[in-house]
Amino acid sequence: DAKTTQPNSMESNEEEPVHLPCNHSTISGTDYIHWYRQLPSQGPEYVIHGLTSNVNNRMASLAIAEDRKSSTLILHRATLRDAAVYYCILSNGNNRKLIWGLGTSLAVNP
């Protein structure tokens, strides 16, 4: 199963945009790109997913590179409640094959 690479940590200021990168150079043509986040002492929470085209929802936007070897999760205006660990995950087949790395720990400064 293809793996992803993310920075260990990032920092942002409140109300500023945040761009969380993810590299997945071994992605296959049928892999979906998923993003989840995990707030302290909680289970992971779905954020967004995509295949080839950029995606937008109420929480975030997902920008996928044309060659699909990388993607970026965009939080348009960070809030203190967005401080969490963000996981970028690939899935091919079904959800039990999701490989969870260590994610990016996002700190949001007031």
Add this chain to the structure above:
Amino acid sequence: GAGVSQSPSNKVTEKGKDVELRCDPISGHTALYWYRQSLGQGLEFLIYFQGNSAPDKSGLPSDRFSAERTGGSVSTLTIQRTQQEDSAVYLCASSVLAARAGELFFGEGSRLTVL
């Protein structure tokens, strides 16, 4: 409630004792997953149930671990003869389908501490 419910939220036990962790998935979700998360680590897949199909047990770390799902709803994860390395947060998730693009809904987890 409408979400995935797990109990107990915290469990402290002595080495060698058996523990049972319970998961009540979202009503109507046919797929149910158990994951384990050790301190500072990502999630580790344990077991997966989908409808009436045989469960995928490929992630269970040893034969001390077992799980069942009764009536296609509630699931119980059992750890026999607990060891200190079993200490972790055990997370349950459910989804409508096992489709690769399906969204997983997680519970808040059961934190297990083995002394």
